[in-house]
Structure formats: structure tokens, C-alpha cells
Amino acid sequence: MRILVTGGAGYIGSVITEELVARGHDVAVFDNLAKGHRDAVVEGAAFLQGDVLDGEALRGAFRTYGVEAVVHMAADSLVGESVGNPGKYYRSNVVGGLTLLDAMRDAGVGRIVFSSTAAVYGEPNKQPIEEDDPLAPTNPYGETKLAFERALAWYERAHGLSHVSLRYFNAAGATDRCGERHDPETHLVPLVLRAALGEAGEVVIFGDDYPTKDGTCVRDYIHVRDLAHAHVLAIEAIGAGRAKSRVYNLGCGGRGYTVREVIDAARDVTGRPIPARVGPRRAGDPAVLVASSTRIERELGFRPRHQDLAEIIGSAFDWMLARRRRGGARPAA
Template identity: 45%
Template sequence: MSVLVTGGAGYIGSHMVLELVDRGEDVVVIDNLSTGFRWAVDRRATLVVGDIADNALVEETIRAHGVNAIIHFAGSIVVPDSVADPLGYYLNNTVKSRGLIAAAVQTGVRNFIFSSTAAVYGNPEDNPVSESAPPAPMSPYGSSKLMTEIMLSDASRAHDFRFVALRYFNVAGADPEGRSGQSTPRATHLIKVACETALGKRPQMEVFGTDYPTPDGTCVRDYIHVSDLANAHSVALDHLRRGGVSDIFNCGYSKGYSVIEVIAAVKQVSGVDFRVLLSPRRPGDPAAIVAATAKIREKLGWQPQHDNLEQIVAQALNWERRVDALKAEAHEG
């Protein structure tokens, strides 16, 4: 029996593959390589190049590999892009997810883990925000993920099918062993952008909005190490395999850092005082959002191991120094 990871050639998906194969799981990946990389998939896993919209391919892969659980990462993730292209986001994140859920039901896959987002909360009244807070997404990205959560909930009531939706806060860092990291060109993740700027890959970076109702006027976010996030999926998978009920959990550290604080950390760790421009707000960005995480810790026993901003930054910098060489080697190979 094996685990199917959609989007397993991407940033979070490749770390999920590492987490699974390190613990002895058989893993098959479906990825269309539109934003992921073939070389990012650990060689212990099987890569199927294709789109999750291809239902015949998905069902064939599930049956051929004896898949009994699906961990679903494939999708689009840039909030401002979703505002500019809402229909594209509803297609990629919602319509395709509906097809994947249908394929799981059709082939008898009972366990499904979904990569949702803190964007479903919008701009919450209270921080840290708990899973019981009413959803109020501010962007098509958040709405597209919330719609998939609703479909999963409905499907679980109608079929022999259970799910866990994990609402990610801001994912950052890289595999501590240097095997994977954030590699997407033109990435918008703050720590990735700041590290690229510190290493001279960008001449400068922008801070979007300095007039938010926060201590220094910039957005406040909860940053979670990508390996801790991958581990959260592992404990969710164990929960479902034990017969646990469908549920939704936040994934963060219950502490927030402003954009200015994160940039200061990157400058300190890198030793580089790079150029930062102050720009207007972007559409769809809430002022502050921090995770309440008591639920996942108590119900699933999740215990993060990398809750340290300086460590997250240092590993992101180390990865950024290596990634161009890895891409070149893969191209030559």
C-alpha cells in the first residue's frame, strides 16, 4: 500500500515526500511540474508526471500503486494573483480538487489530507485565531481553499471517506539536511525573497504596506518551519489510519512576527544590510494572523521541533546558496 502525494515536486510537497520515505512509506507523486521540479522528488518515491485534472491518470495511478491515502498539495498559492485571476484559482484549487476527491471515492481511498490555508480566516477579530472562528476569506485564494474544505466535509458524510484539512500559516525554511527547500522562481514568500536579496539575487525587496494596525505598521504572520508542517501531515495520517474522525487543524507556532522583524532577522543572520523599499498594500492581505495550535497539539500529539525564527532563516539561507547549483546539475543530467 502507498501514499499518493499530489504536488510532491513543489516546496511543501517535496518535504512531505522526504517525511514519508524517511519513515518507510511507499510514496507515489503526481505533479505536472508547472511549478515543481523533477529533481526535488526523492528518488525513493515514484514520480508520475501529469495533472490531477486527468481523472483517468489519477485512478490508474491509485490502482496501480495500491494507494490507500492521499495528501493533496497541488494548487496555486499567491494571494494577489488570485485577486487578478479568480477563475484560474477556482479551476486549479477547487474544480481540480473536486475531481481528485471524486477519484478517491471511486477507487475506495478512505484517508485524505488537504493542504488548506489560514487565508480562510481573512482578517480575524481575535489572534491567535482558533479553528472555531468563522471563515471570512479576503481573496479568491482563501475562498478556493474553503470551498474544498466544504466539499471534503460533505463527501465524508456521504461516503466511507475521512479527511483532515490542515490550515497552514506562513511556511518557511528548508530541510535541515539540505535535501530540499523553496526553489520556485519569482516566489513571493517573505523569507525566500529576503534571503534572495541578502545573497544578491535581487537588487532590493519591497515591504507591502506600512500603515496596518500593528506595532510597526507592517503585517504580522505566524511562520512555521516546512519540516514541522510535513510532520503535522504525518500525525494527521496516523490519526486517520487509526480510525480518527474527520477534522480541521491549524498549523503554526502561536507567535507572530512583523514583516520588519523578519527582514531584520534575515539581515542579522546573513550579515548583509540589503535595500528595502516601502510600497503600498497589496490586495487581499490581512493585517495580522497568528495560529491557535492547542487543538493539533492535544488531539494529534503534534510537537514541533523547529520553532525558532533564526534557525528557519539560517536554513533558508543555506538552501538559497545551494539551489542554483542543484538546478544546474539537474539540467546537465
């Protein structure tokens, strides 16, 4: 298929693009490079710099590349920032998303896989979370992702749009060529690894008084390779008519890890000290968020291959070390 990946120069988007190209698809990346990196776009994929708020640029991309389906990754995605600046999130994630859907409608493109989030569940009553559990986001990030999911359903009713939404939490790990390069960095795994490398200060644990086994938040960590594979399965299922209008969770088999467990695992993997201190809770953070992947395993044959926390952390550390050897900027951007 000819597939447009919005946000395809970002961390997860670049790995999805890498996987799609390896599977023989014709891929065009559409990214404003506000957070993505041009050098993260794999050879063999076309690149167009543009913003999802720019409907004309999107329509031009659809015409130029003859797009048949979309993987929508472009979004703002920081929970804390969304609480302090909700308008930014409604513009990027809702207005930008609707601009994309209208451009798709105008171009006759009727298939989309959406990168959603398990933050749409808010503070769930049970673990692991299943797709039919109540939806009650506790922050604007989750709220705006849910708003776009609901828009997809209405666009299906009005325009026959086929869509799959993938809800997941914390992507981590790296491939040989793609890893996390956020600036500023807020994700736990790269933060603890930078601390191990002496490229960052002590790790801040946001609260240690949650109702969990060690008082720190529990989260789902899934290898970015597995996430990319799930997106490819979903877009190929839509293309073949095997999936339509579905929501799937993506998780690490129902087992989450506390913040302290991640820090301890990173110490073991790197063999280096990682200083950490406890800070206040972060606004909008639920205590436990772990997703069940049973539905996508059953319906699309998804099987995570890289669930071990040490493997996830080790792949990210190897990528950081390789980047240092190549003489690139600190593995931080």
C-alpha cells in the same frame, strides 16, 4: 501505507514526501511540474507526471500504485494572483479538488489529508486564530480552499470519506535537500535572502500603515520540517483510525512576526545588507494572521521543533548557499 502525494514535487510536498519515505511509507508523487521540480522528489518515491484536473490520470495512478490514502498539496496559492484571476483558482483548487475526490471514490480510497490555509479566516477578530473562529475569506485563494474543505464534509456524509484539513500560513526554511524554488518568487523569506545574496533587487514591503507594532503585516512562519511532520502525523492518525473529519491549525506557538522583523532577522543571520522600500498595500492582505496549534498538539501530539525565526531563516540560507556551491541554477527557481 501506500500514499499518493499530489503536488509532491513542490516545496512543501517534497519535504512531506521525504518525511513519509523516511517513516517507511510507500509514496507516489503526482505532480504536473508546473511549479514543482522532478529533482525535488526524494529517492524511494515513485513519480507520475499528471494534473489533478485529469481524472483518468488520477484513476490510473490509484490503480498502478494501489493507493490507500492521499495527501493533497497540489494547488494555486498566490493571494494577489487570485484576486486578479479568480477563475484560475476555482479551476485548480475547486474543480481539480473535486476531480481528485471523484477519482478517490471510484478507486475506493477513503482517506485524505488536505493542505488548506488559515486564509479561510479572512480578517479575524482575535489572535491567535482558533479552528472554531468565523470563516470569512478576503480573497479567492482562501475562498477556494474553504470550498474544498466544505466539499470534504459532504463527501464524508455521502461516501464515508475520512479527512483532515491542515490550516497554516507561511512555510519557510529548508531541509538539506529541499528548499523554496518558486518562479516567480513571492514569499518573503527567500526574497530577502536573495536580496542578501545580490540575486534580487530591493525587498518591497507592501504597506507600513497597518495597525501593528511597526505598521507592517504580521504573519505566522513555521518551519517546513514541522509542517511535514504534522502532515505525517495526520495521515498516520487517519490510517490507524485515530482521526476522522478534523480541522487543525498549524502555527508557531501563537507568536507572529512583522515583515520588518523578518528582514531584520535575515540581516542578522546573513551578516549582509538587505535593501528594502515601502510600497502600496497588496489587495486581500489582512493586517495580522497568526494561528493557534493547541488542538493538534492536544489531539495528535504535534510539537513544533524549529520555531525560532533565526533557525528558520538560517536553514533556508544554508540551502541556498549549498545550491550555489553545487553549481545549480540560481537558488531561485
